[in-house]
Amino acid sequence: MASEPDVPTTAADLRRQLAAGLETDGWLRSPEWRAAVEAVPRHRFIPRFYRESQAPGVTTWEPVTPETVGKEDWLRLVYSDETWMTQFDGRDIDWADPKPISNAVPTSSSTLPSLVIRMLEDLDVHAGMNVLEIGTGTGYSTALMCHRLGSEAVTSIETDEGVARRAREALARSGYLPDLVVGDGRAGHLDGAPYDRLIATCGFRNIPPAWLEQVRPGGVILTTLRGWMRSLGLIKLIVTGDSASGWFSEDEPSFMIARQQDAPESLGMVPGPDEGTKRKAEYGPKVLTSSGSGFMAQLAAPDARFFSMPVDGGPVSTFVLDGVTDSFAVLAPTDSGWEVRQGGRRRLWDAVESAVATWEEHGSPSTAAFGMTASRDAQVIWLGSPNGPQWPLPSS
Numbered sequence: 001m002a003s004e005p006d007v008p009t010t011a012a013d014l015r016r017q018l019a020a021g022l023e024t025d026g027w028l029r030s031p032e033w034r035a036a037v038e039a040v041p042r043h044r045f046i047p048r049f050y051r052e053s054q055a056p057g058v059t060t061w062e063p064v065t066p067e068t069v070g071k072e073d074w075l076r077l078v079y080s081d082e083t084w085m086t087q088f089d090g091r092d093i094d095w096a097d098p099k100p101i102s103n104a105v106p107t108s109s110s111t112l113p114s115l116v117i118r119m120l121e122d123l124d125v126h127a128g129m130n131v132l133e134i135g136t137g138t139g140y141s142t143a144l145m146c147h148r149l150g151s152e153a154v155t156s157i158e159t160d161e162g163v164a165r166r167a168r169e170a171l172a173r174s175g176y177l178p179d180l181v182v183g184d185g186r187a188g189h190l191d192g193a194p195y196d197r198l199i200a201t202c203g204f205r206n207i208p209p210a211w212l213e214q215v216r217p218g219g220v221i222l223t224t225l226r227g228w229m230r231s232l233g234l235i236k237l238i239v240t241g242d243s244a245s246g247w248f249s250e251d252e253p254s255f256m257i258a259r260q261q262d263a264p265e266s267l268g269m270v271p272g273p274d275e276g277t278k279r280k281a282e283y284g285p286k287v288l289t290s291s292g293s294g295f296m297a298q299l300a301a302p303d304a305r306f307f308s309m310p311v312d313g314g315p316v317s318t319f320v321l322d323g324v325t326d327s328f329a330v331l332a333p334t335d336s337g338w339e340v341r342q343g344g345r346r347r348l349w350d351a352v353e354s355a356v357a358t359w360e361e362h363g364s365p366s367t368a369a370f371g372m373t374a375s376r377d378a379q380v381i382w383l384g385s386p387n388g389p390q391w392p393l394p395s396s
């Protein structure tokens, strides 16, 4: 029988390998963050987790612990560049007898190390700065910041009590004692303000006004934005007085949406076959799922969601439903393209087509061509410059 690995020694080796890989791939760019990756024991933060099963069919997650896969494989997985799930549907896992999980939505995880590190590098922190983190999760990213800046410089907010308790224990066992707050990160944490930097590792539908008040002028807010159809990607805002503005990154990283902003369970009323007014559609439903046009559709219809299904045994139609404005657009194939039927307070497909056309007129740019300005009263995403075409973000 192969001998059991010595956990501290093996983990230290694997951390060095992880850091080297992140550096080779260009995510890790500074010696300070490299030292943090090499020092923080990720295995203390994810002693048990779930990974997606390779089996075909419905998405299923299987437990990974030293007992289920053996210590060596567990450590190898812990220190690989992967996101590992630690909670589903807001419910704690019975680790005394963990079972495979399916038909569930992940609600907490330890994020992909390359994404964590890339965001920490983008955050542009320096010794002496203080940071507010939203979404403590397992506490791994919190620990990296504590290592780099000192525990007294780090405040982290987690909305889930059980998740927060486990993070607190893992942090303390690893020698880190940041200010940990249980609550809704949208309110920030006034006691520790003003902050030099704010980083969110869950996605938000807009920039919470409290963040604008609690980050000092000149400070940075780094967060992903997302809607109910898709992620809008990562935005880095510089705070100036009571507003903030900045640009999206080139790629579109995605985080789980803040719990309080998740889409309502019901999709809303599906329109009857005679409801709404019909016209020829300029674009078919593919614009919803293609990368650049999907971003535009999310901007144009921020409260909408969509699904496709065959109607009356006929061809597949795509239903775009907005329960906030009680509006719908139904796209059905015709011999020569697509027809759209719209109804309700907003002409959803008119808005989507207009946004996609604007994007095409500007040369179909990546998300790096977009930025946003956020103030207490208004939040808009713009194309090219603050004076370019604009789309408002939802206010809640």
Ligand SMILES: C[S@@+](CC[C@H](N)C(=O)[O-])C[C@H]1O[C@@H](n2cnc3c(N)ncnc32)[C@H](O)[C@@H]1O
Binding pocket: 107, 108, 109, 110, 111, 116, 134, 135, 136, 137, 138, 139, 140, 141, 142, 157, 158, 159, 160, 163, 183, 184, 185, 186, 201, 202, 255, 256, 257, 258, 259, 260
């Ligand atoms: C992707 S995980 C965070 C990963 C974490 N930074 C790490 O390294 O392990 C996102 C976390 O955000 C938390 N969360 C969701 N909504 C929140 C909110 N409104 N305020 C604070 N935390 C929230 C979730 O409970 C979850 O634990």
